Amino acid sequence: MDHSFIHHPEKWEQMLAVLIAAITVIIVILNGYGLMFGITNVLPHLFYIPIILTAYFFPRRGTLFAIAVSAIYCGMTYVFNPIIPGDLLSAGGRVIIFILIAVVVSFLTTRLRESEEKYRLLADYTYDWEYWIGSDESILYTTPSCERITGYTAGEFYADRNLINTIIHPDDKDALGHHMSHFFVPRNAESLDFRIICRDGSVRWIGHICLPLHNAKGEFIGRRVSNRDITGRKQAEDEYRETSRRLAEMIDFLPDPTMIIDRSGVVVSWNRAMEQMSGIPASVILGRGKPSYTTWISNHTGPILIDYVLCGDTEGIKTAYSNVHFDGNTVRTEADITHVNGTRLSLWISATPLIDESGEVSGAIESVRDVSDIKRIQRALRESNAYLDTVINTLADPLFIKDRSHCFVKLNNAFCHFSGHTREDLLGKSDYDFFKKEEADIFWEKDEEVFRTRRENENEECFTDSQGNTHTISTKKSLYINTAGEEFIVGIIRDITGRKLAEEALRLANRKLNLLSGITRHDIRNQLLALEAYLEISKESLEDPVQTAKFVAREEKIAETIAHQITFTKDYEDLGVNTPQWQNVNTVIRRVVARLPMRTIRIDEAAPDLEMYADPLLEKVFYNLIDNALRYGGEKMSALRMTSREENGALVIALEDDGNGISAEDKKQLFNKGFGKHTGLGLYLSREILAITGITITETGIPGTGARFEIMVPKGVYRFTG
The missing domain is CATH 3.30.450.20 (PAS domain)
Structure with a gap:
């Protein structure tokens, strides 16, 4: 069957024109012959054939053709029967019918052609490969898209009814053969996916679906088939399956117990680590919902983290878990549970919702880690x-x-x-x-x-x-x-600050003791030589009592000096013997005042928390200073005042009175050994005691307004304990 004639009549225009012209000529000859013999009733009806054919196949020319045929017929009638008015009138009626038939057929054909064109365009320009296979297994119609999908033209499928079976992939022939075995039995729509080998040798997947066709009488006349190129979808499915397989393997071999549930809460993944921790095989738990996946947790009946994450219950998470961290959609927390076997477990838990392509939650995944050993x-x-x-x-x-x-x-x-x-x-x-x-x-x-x-x-x-x-x-x-x-x-x-200070103080004290011992021995030896001399002279002046008395007085003075020097050595022998120590200045002053006749003289103490690092004989220093003030301050002295100030990194402690003061001449020798109105050793000893820890003393008072002794204490040798 040549389908090109039905769907492409323009190829046959010339043949049809010649055929219609030949038929028209024959009918004209027959009608001329009939008119010669007076036959005017039957033969004119033969003109309907070329008129209808022309109006159908050439609708735009059908009316003109009918007018031309009518003119020829009227001319023939007039030529052969000019004197018969009835024949001319009958011919005019036939002409009107000829033209009406041509007009009607041309109009209907035009409408039909327009309708056919719409359906042809709709069919020929479908993206999928559509075709109509008859009950005799022949292809009655196929869309041009067959060439895009298979590489073969529609004409090739019309010419070779077995071409479809030829391009089927060998591995899919049995499946398609089974499908085709009941293809022509009137049934509902059936579908099948199979592969074809295209003209260029490439392999494509076809999504095949067919529907039964019935005519107006309900008779089965074949099936309408739609074939869609689903190669891309199949590749995507293969990639998805491969990705899913790899993902499943990855999840299954994760070291942390992991589970996945779908949007309905049904377990779809339960890896090996989860099997080992829970003691529940995947084959038992897969396909089941809660609370089946929490039965391994002792005394637990409520939702767990994955349930809260699935339904997006943030507040529920915060209520159920005290230590929660949100990182985007992922929730991390800690929990201590008891296994049904009685084992206590400390877990780190993380859960994340699974989002599909449409942005909807399709499930959730939870992973736990046993950190019991880490916690221990x-x-x-x-x-x-x-x-x-x-x-x-x-x-x-x-x-x-x-x-x-x-x-x-x-x-x-x-x-x-x-x-x-x-x-x-x-x-x-x-x-x-x-x-x-x-x-x-x-x-x-x-x-x-x-x-x-x-x-x-x-x-x-x-x-x-x-x-x-x-x-x-x-x-x-x-x-x-x-x-x-x-x-x-x-x-x-x-x-070792104290030890270093003590070592230095001891070294200095030993040096001073050695020096002072030598000086003292020398002084006593000189006094003894003088005493010996006066004794010899006294022997010679025994007869002169007055002179002898003078010598005896001088001898007593020498003896007193020697006694003072021996007493001084008693005080000095303790210098540097004991380790220096921190001493509160006010406490030392109070002990001194308690031993001296203060009369009505007031004393103002220094800062209560001031301490000095000094030899234990520090008390002797303040005793000598206050004793001298009481001895030589005079009647007008009424008070002693002690102050302190920090200056150039050191501390200056001032002890001043409001008495007579010390003359400028005496200031020069004030701390020399032997200078003074008493023993001449007190201030000298005071200076030596202070010097053990690097402390110095000077007199800075103004004569006539009172004495003022300033004690300079270097940094590190004083402190405030308050």
């Missing part, structure tokens, strides 16, 4: 750190630990107290953040020496605290390497 280790570590803190905080000496970058990582309370900085301020900082650069440079150098040599190091250093007080310290440092290979410096400090 953390508890043990906390206990160990607490124990270590207790131990190191019990130490009286400051202790510190530094990391490889020389930053403090651990400190005891003694270090914080000694440095004057809080633990929070010190941790994570280095020496350069708190101490003088010259001090920090030494600390850093000694740290590096330990890191480099791996040997213990001990060094005497200067250490300035937050109050600006400089201490002399002995620091012992050693290297500690943990199991991770990290290196740390462990150091312990011993404050």
Whole structure:
């Protein structure tokens, strides 16, 4: 069957025109022949054939053709029967009918052609491959899109009814054969996916669906088939299946127990780790909903994190879990549970909703991690750190630990107290953040020496605290390497400031004692020589009582001087014997005042929290100063006043009275040994006692207005304890 004639009649226009012309000529000849014999009733009806054919196949020319045929017929009638009026009238009626038939057929054909054109355009321009297969298995119609999908034209499918079976992929022939075995039995729509081999050798997937066709009588006349190229979809499905398979394998082999539920709460994934933790095989739990996936948790009946995440119940999460972190859609928390076997578990839990392409929640995934061992280790570590803190905080000496970058990582309370900085301020900082650069440079150098040599190091250093007080310290440092290979410096400090001061005071005291002992021996020897001389002279003047009395008086004076020198050595022998110590100045003053006849003289004390680091004979110093004021201040003296002020990094303690004062001439020799109206040794001894710890004393009063002694105490030898 040549389908091109039905669907493409323009190819046959010339043949049809010739055929219609031939038929018309024959009918004209027959009617001419009939008119010659007077036959005018039957033969004219034959003109309907060419008129109808022309109006159908050439609707735009049908009416003109009918008019032409009518003119020919009328002419023939007039020629052959001019004298018969009835024949001419009958011919005119036929002409009108000819023209009406042509007009009607042309109009209907035009409408039919327009309708056919619409359906043809609709069919020929469908994207899918559509065709109509008859009950005899022949293709009655196919859309041109068959060429886009298969590479074969519609004409090739019309010409070869077996072409469809030829291009089927060998692996799909059996499935298609089974489908075709009942293809021509009137049934409902049926579908099948199969592959074809295109003209260029490529393989494409076809989504095939067919519907039964019936005519007006209800007779089965074939099936309408729609074939769609679903290669892209199949590739996407294959990729999705492969991705899903890989994802399923990844989830199954995740070390953390993991489960997935769909939007209805049904378990769709339950990996091996979850099987091991819960004791429930995946084959038992898959396809089941809650509470089946919580039955392994003892005494738990409510929702778990994945349930809250699935329904987006943020408030419920915050209510059910105390320690929750939200990171976008992911929720992380911790929980302690009891397994049905009685085991206590500490878990880290994270859950995330699964979002599909449309943005809707399609399920949720939850992953848990058993951190019970980590929690036990953390508890043990906390206990160990607490124990270590207790131990190191019990130490009286400051202790510190530094990391490889020389930053403090651990400190005891003694270090914080000694440095004057809080633990929070010190941790994570280095020496350069708190101490003088010259001090920090030494600390850093000694740290590096330990890191480099791996040997213990001990060094005497200067250490300035937050109050600006400089201490002399002995620091012992050693290297500690943990199991991770990290290196740390462990150091312990011993404050040797007092010891250093005592050593210096002792050295100075010994030097002064040696010097003073030599001077004292020399003075006593001179006095003894003088005494011996006067004794010899006295022997010679025994006969002169007056002269002898004078010599005896001088001898007594020498003996008194020797006695004072011996008494002075008694006081001086205690100088530097005992270690210097911190002494409250006001306390010392009160002890002195209690031993002296103060009469009505008032004394104003210094700052109550002032302490000096001095020889224990400090009390002797203030005794001598106040005793001298009482002896030589005169009747007008009414008060003694003690003040203090810091000046140029030192402390000046002033003790002044409102008495007679000291003359300018006496000031020059005031602290010399032997100068004075009494023994001449008190102020000299006071100066020596103070000098043991580096303290000096001067007299700065104005003669006639009172004496004023200023004691200059260097930094580090005084402090305020308040």
